[in-house]
Amino acid sequence: MSKQRIIAIDGPAASGKSTVAREAAKRLNCVYVDSGAFYRGVTWKMLREGVNTKNPLAVLPVLLKSKWKFEVRDRAVFFSIDGVEPGEALRDKDVREAVSDIAAMPAVRKFVVSNLRKLKKLGSLAMEGRDIGSVVFPKTPYKFYLDANPEERAKRRHAELIARGETEKAQEVMESLERRDKKDSTRKAAPLKIADGAYVIDTSEYDVEGVARVLLGRISDLEKPRSDKMINPIWYRIACKFLGMGLKVCNNIQAYGVQNVPKSGGVIIASNHASYLDPPAVGACSRRMRMTHFMARDTLFKNPLMGAFLHRVGVIPLDRERGGDLKAMKTAIQLLKDGACVALFPEGTRSPDGNLQPAKPGIGFLVAKGAAPVVPVYVHGSYEAWSKHSDGFQRKPINVIYGKLITQEEIQALGRGKAAYPLIGDLIMQRIAELKQKFEAGEITE
Ligand SMILES: Nc1ncnc2c1ncn2[C@@H]1O[C@H](COP(=O)(O)OP(=O)(O)O)[C@@H](O)[C@H]1O
Ligand SMILES: Nc1ccn([C@H]2C[C@H](O)[C@@H](COP(=O)(O)OP(=O)(O)O)O2)c(=O)n1
Structure with a gap:
């Protein structure tokens, strides 16, 4: 039967x-x-x-x-x-x-x-x-x-x-x-x-x-066989354990509201970006709920060892020179449609000063076409720990705050087609800004 x-x-x-x-x-x-x-x-x-x-x-x-x-x-x-x-x-x-x-x-x-x-x-x-x-x-x-x-x-x-x-x-x-x-x-x-x-x-x-x-x-x-099989679960687990432990010991990393990440179904985790520490911080904290595909610039894949590792942990290579890399977008959209979790940084690149930047236009396109809900995430402290301009790594505390799901219904309410893409990016950055504000006001405790 x-x-x-x-x-x-x-x-x-x-x-x-x-x-x-x-x-x-x-x-x-x-x-x-x-x-x-x-x-x-x-x-x-x-x-x-x-x-x-x-x-x-x-x-x-x-x-x-x-x-x-x-x-x-x-x-x-x-x-x-x-x-x-x-x-x-x-x-x-x-x-x-x-x-x-x-x-x-x-x-x-x-x-x-x-x-x-x-x-x-x-x-x-x-x-x-x-x-x-x-x-x-x-x-x-x-x-x-x-x-x-x-x-x-x-x-x-x-x-x-x-x-x-x-x-x-x-x-x-x-x-x-x-x-x-x-x-x-x-x-x-x-x-x-x-x-x-x-x-x-x-x-x-x-x-x-x-x-x-x-x-x-x-x-x-x-x-079809789930394409989050693109992730090798053993490598992923080891990487998260190792990086998570390092972040705990050096940065006393804490996660808040991680249960807002649904355990199944296509979902996007959208975080602010101020440091190379953001992907491991978000990946290690979300691991309790599920494995996550990150998008990272393809130049990181040039080193063969690094490239092999990134492939095994399911990172999607992104050609940033070609503003809006369609191949990477298509991969991410397919993963979302297949019920996987994709993490991305709407600002596109690390913040130069630790402040939130506007979202890149491609984000709205990805969210609309992937037809998945979005978990907004605010990473606090990673700029102080290791920013574009700091002298290497600092043992500063890092906190990762997961906000309530932005549902597809809210996203659809912004309209359809190209005109809605910038609005979707703005909505996501606004939710991240609200998390920042709440965290800094001491209103987020668990
Ligand atoms: N894609 C479509 N294009 C044109 N007419 C359609 C389409 N889908 C349904 N219809 C027609 O529209 C009417 C309403 O469709 P129906 O399936 O009863 O809608 P619902 O169940 O959502 O109320 C029907 O007469 C049906 O034949
Ligand atoms: N699961 C459902 C199905 C229908 N309804 C409501 C919505 C409508 O007001 C009525 C009748 O629904 P129905 O699908 O027969 O109506 P339409 O064919 O779409 O005109 O019931 C509901 O509340 N929950």
Whole structure:
């Protein structure tokens, strides 16, 4: 039997979730689950029973009394409630308008999430909704977030309604989508968001086949042997132990908040840079959580012994002369997509005076294309210990402070394409500056 896959597909209304989830189910032999249908099912039942769909106290008793039965037909899950299968009525206008209120009720969510999780016993699933990657199956590696611009989504939904014989105007459909998007993403209970580690696909750019190709390609990439095998774990462990011990003895190195580095999934560690000591300091401190690929200028690889060592510990050579080395960028992006951890120094080079420098433009590109969250890191004291201008190494204390994850959602909120790249770099440097300020004010103690 092939291994069980749980494919989690989230996104706003009419972004193409059902279409691509059905396609994935067909091609990968999974059971398709429309989790929105469950919330619609609850709504349909309440409307049938004449329950006020805005009042959780009225909804809950009726929901708990209802008997749900599930069955798989044509590789999709269907349900009946108290012996009646709602079928097409789930997509009626009254259900459509009331479902966001129902889906915002924590007790309803608890009921639906528990039923969705039970479907795991059916084998591989392609499940779509709003919180599948963030709440229902947060541990699955196959997380996707589909999006499309609001005009495109409204156009698609409008065409769908017209085909069903409804008469809503395009403008009404747009307004209804906007209303629901707002409710779904601002509600307290499991709001729509990009789950950490989710792969974002803008479906406005593709036709259905194109979206399916991107999604299946990503699944196949995830199943390739992990390229963080580029790191030799024995060498990596020895290097971290050795360098970590040296930094402890000479610089009394301390790490704060290292648990902010997620243990799995593609992630970027972005640190300030003032000294040659920064990579070993960050590498040795992060080791508790996971192995990390650093990027370093390719001239360091010229010495054959040094080159062999850097290759073994997974360092990516970077040609700094060619401002924005595309090959190194591509390697780092692939590593991130394969679920590895990549550390980089957004300022590009060591700070000349110990102060934070602006981020280089390539950083935003890498973060946007790698589609991974970022852990901002502030290394304090490395400038004093060994800077560009100091007379060699000094036994000064070094502290490495890991900040809270900058999520893909925050990054996406800065916009798309080239215009967003400098904003992404600025956001990262701003978070590092906040860590610096907090550390210097004595506010970081653990
Ligand atoms: N990539 C795409 N390009 C054009 N139309 C699409 C695409 N994906 C889906 N559609 C159409 O858009 C409508 C909404 O898609 P659907 O999969 O139901 O979205 P969701 O499940 O996210 O609400 C459907 O009519 C579908 O055929
Ligand atoms: N996992 C889910 C799935 C849907 N919902 C909410 C979001 C919507 O308001 C309703 C209906 O979702 P559905 O996916 O059927 O709606 P669309 O087909 O995208 O228009 O349920 C949710 O809160 N969590």
